Amino acid sequence: DQQVKQNSPSLSVQEGRISILNCDYTNSMFDYFLWYKKYPAEGPTFLISISSIKDKNEDGRFTVFLNKSAKHLSLHIVPSQPGDSAVYFCAAVFGNEKLTFGTGTRLTIIP
Amino acid sequence: GAVVSQHPSWVICKSGTSVKIECRSLDFQATTMFWYRQFPKQSLMLMATSNEGSKATYEQGVEKDKFLINHASLTLSTLTVTSAHPEDSSFYICSARHGGTGGENEQFFGPGTRLTVL
Numbered sequence: 001d002q003q004v005k006q007n008s009p010s011l012s013v014q015e016g017r018i019s020i021l022n023c024d025y026t027n028s029m030f031d032y033f034l035w036y037k038k039y040p041a042e043g044p045t046f047l048i049s050i051s052s053i054k055d056k057n058e059d060g061r062f063t064v065f066l067n068k069s070a071k072h073l074s075l076h077i078v079p080s081q082p083g084d085s086a087v088y089f090c091a092a093v094f095g096n097e098k099l100t101f102g103t104g105t106r107l108t109i110i111p
Numbered sequence: 112g113a114v115v116s117q118h119p120s121w122v123i124c125k126s127g128t129s130v131k132i133e134c135r136s137l138d139f140q141a142t143t144m145f146w147y148r149q150f151p152k153q154s155l156m157l158m159a160t161s162n163e164g165s166k167a168t169y170e171q172g173v174e175k176d177k178f179l180i181n182h183a184s185l186t187l188s189t190l191t192v193t194s195a196h197p198e199d200s201s202f203y204i205c206s207a208r209h210g211g212t213g214g215e216n217e218q219f220f221g222p223g224t225r226l227t228v229l
Contacts, residue, residue, distance in 0.1 A: 048218075
């Protein structure tokens with residue numbers, strides 16, 4: 001059972017525009033959500049996170065939105081840059097338990 | 112930010128041999144380390160969770176006698192793939208987590224190790 005889902009395996013966005021990556025989850029016990037960025041043949045890099053008590057967290061070009069009632073979170077990147085091309089994983093966790101990852105979305109920024 | 116290293120970054124071995132992969136947290140103490148495996152075009156699959164000084168907890172379907180994990184210190188965990196076979200070829204990634212409180216659960220990932228079994 002996939003508790004964290006990223007339904008779009010890939011996304012292409014023009015440079016300078018906004019990239020929106022989506023993630024849905026089913027377990028209402030999750031209380032912390034994270035986004036990771038991954039380049040090929042490298043380990044994931046932490047990007048941004050959000051606690052379940054918030055609905056928005058912003059860090060520079062990256063903003064994560066959480067809609068608890070819809071069990072949905074999204075990552076906004078604006079403006080998108082070529083270096084943002086990577087695979088993005090959302091992850092969720094309950095307390096000190098293990099991370100549960102989505103299947104990833106490959107973002108391609110078109111110059 | 113916290114740095115996690117892995118060694119080696121890539122390894123090629125013959126079928127039937129054993130391979131050891133090291134994961135080190137360089138600037139913090141990691142009470143918990145995780146080992147993941149990534150298959151092509153798939154998400155990260157958690158293999159096991161190791162806590163310093165205790166036995167690793169393996170996920171369902173992961174053979175603990177084949178994937179030996181040792182977390183002997185707060186900065187080092189090792190994964191040994193025993194009697195490796197071509198189907199074990201994959202990208203293995205470790206991560207480490209602080210043991211402190213604060214509600215944050217970021218894991219810091221190593222760069223990964225590409226294992227190719229001939």
